[in-house]
Amino acid sequence: MNLYLIRHSTSEKANAFKKDFERELTSEGRELINRAANGWKKIIPTFDLVLYSPYLRAEQTAKIIGEVYNISDKLSKENNLAAGCSTGMLIDTLSRYDFENIAVVGHQPDLSYHIANLCSKNSLNINFPAAAISKINFSSAVKFSGGKLEFLIPAEAY
Incomplete structure (x- = not known):
């Protein structure tokens, strides 16, 4: 299985007038x-499923990905993927699906922790910028320390 972790794109700054889960993508983030x-399409032909956090900025990111890939019918909101999601919760969520290529749109620092927990028995220090994508390959089921990090590409590469 191939797991693609994607950080939501650039969003509004936190402020006292809007709840964190209501923050939207900026026009630059879109x-x-x-x-x-569009750059990912050169190396990733499609996703079988795109799961996303219930936060608005993650949903907006997922919808743009769905439009670019023409897979809007393969998007699914997962409340378990909200900011603060543990790697155990991610694994539990993924275990409900039987697809080869699953993308997950989430938040920092969660995504860095997921990579560290899924690909290493030790800690890793990973910079995961907005709109970046990583690929983790699992030869069998998704499990702690069972994955191989194949890439982490910042959006600025495209």
Whole structure:
């Protein structure tokens, strides 16, 4: 199985007038994820499923990815993927699906922790910028320390 972890694109700054889960992508963030997803198509033909956090900025990111890949019918909101999601919760969520290529749109620092927990028995220090994508390959089921990190590409690469 191939797991693609994607950080939501650039969003509004936190402020006292809007709840964190209501923060939207900026116009620059929309452009960034659109450009990045179009670049990903050169190395990732499609996703079988795109799961995303219930936060608005993650949903907006997933919808742009769905439009670029023409797979809007393969998007699914997962409440377990909200900010603060543990790697155990991610594994439990993924275990409900039987697909070869699953993308997950989430948040920092969660995504860095997931990579460290899924690909190493030790800690890793990973910079995971907005609209970046990583690929972790598992020869069998998704499990702690069972994955191989194949790449982590910042959006600026496209």
